Amino acid sequence: MARTSAAFPWKNGRPPHLPCGPGDIAENVLTPGDPDRVALLADMLEDVQDFGRKREFAVITGSYEGKRLTICSTGIGGPSTEIALVELAMLGARRVIRIGGMSALVAEYTVGSFIAVDRAIGDTGTAMTYRAAGGEAKALPQITRGLVAAAAELGLTCRPGMVASTDSYYFGQDRRYRPLDGGADISANFIDRFQAQGAVGVEMESEITLTVGGAIGLETGCLLGVHGNRATDDWLDDYEATQRNLLRIAGRAFSSTKMGT
Numbered sequence: 267m268a269r270t271s272a273a274f275p276w277k278n279g280r281p282p283h284l285p286c287g288p289g290d291i292a293e294n295v296l297t298p299g300d301p302d303r304v305a306l307l308a309d310m311l312e313d314v315q316d317f318g319r320k321r322e323f324a325v326i327t328g329s330y331e332g333k334r335l336t337i338c339s340t341g342i343g344g345p346s347t348e349i350a351l352v353e354l355a356m357l358g359a360r361r362v363i364r365i366g367g368m369s370a371l372v373a374e375y376t377v378g379s380f381i382a383v384d385r386a387i388g389d390t391g392t393a394m395t396y397r398a399a400g401g402e403a404k405a406l407p408q409i410t411r412g413l414v415a416a417a418a419e420l421g422l423t424c425r426p427g428m429v430a431s432t433d434s435y436y437f438g439q440d441r442r443y444r445p446l447d448g449g450a451d452i453s454a455n456f457i458d459r460f461q462a463q464g465a466v467g468v469e470m471e472s473e474i475t476l477t478v479g480g481a482i483g484l485e486t487g488c489l490l491g492v493h494g495n496r497a498t499d500d501w502l503d504d505y506e507a508t509q510r511n512l513l514r515i516a517g518r519a520f521s522s523t524k525m526g527t
């Protein structure tokens with residue numbers, strides 16, 4: 267039996283993490299964080315092939331407005347997002363748009379609206395690792411413009427903007443740790459600092475998607491739905507409609523001739 271290489275543990279063209287093989291992945295890919303959103307969005311595609319799920323990675327390929335499209339979840343944060351992007355690229359992905367949720371840092375960016383990320387900050391560990399390979403946390407401008415234009419065509423509010431990505435949902439986003447015994451409240455004013463740097467939102471995968479994607483030659487962008495607003499403390503309890511609109515906007519942008527083949 268052929269020996270598996272530790273340096274490259276793929277077998278018969280199949281990667282160690284994504285539940286897919288040669289020919290399964292479209293050139294255009296959407297990457298939500300949550301694997302359940304892959305199932306949620308499946309009924310919006312035609313001719314769907316469901317490749318199942320391994321760990322946090324659920325993958326389907328189908329077509330949307332006549333174009334072949336893969337949806338692959340990344341899980342939360344940097345390390346699993348890097349694995350998804352590298353394995354997707356090696357299976358044939360060329361263009362990846364992260365679709366997901368964020369909390370806005372500006373009162374006017376109300377829950378249910380959308381941001382097309384043009385740049386991300388945050389110094390997440392995975393992004394810092396990939397800076398050594400030349401990655402930069404910038405979206406391809408045609409993708410950001412395509413997303414804004416597609417949203418306008420659909421009558422939805424989508425603004426371009428810079429977001430901050432964090433490696434931590436609680437401390438790193440100034441969410442209070444509330445110990446049962448009423449002990450110390452820890453906070454480091456990360457949100458104030460992100461606002462001062464000009465970020466309009468906070469989430470956990472955009473900096474990684476743009477930096478890793480750039481370093482390995484993918485065309486990348488990120489489209490985020492405003493699930494919460496830290497300036498007004500609003501929170502969207504039911505974000506199914508927002509998630510479906512993320513696919514409508516990004517799918518329409520992929521169909522646009524201005525955004526590549």
Ligand SMILES: O=P(O)(O)O[C@H]1O[C@H](CO)[C@@H](O)[C@H]1O
Pocket residue numbers: 298299300341342343365366367368435469470471
């Ligand atoms: O809506 P998704 O894509 O899951 O993304 C956001 O939600 C998760 C935190 O609840 C993080 O992954 C964050 O980036």
Ligand SMILES: O=c1cc[nH]c(=O)[nH]1
Pocket residue numbers: 367368369435439468469470493494
């Ligand atoms: O507040 C939020 C909302 C979505 N995703 C995050 O990481 N933080």
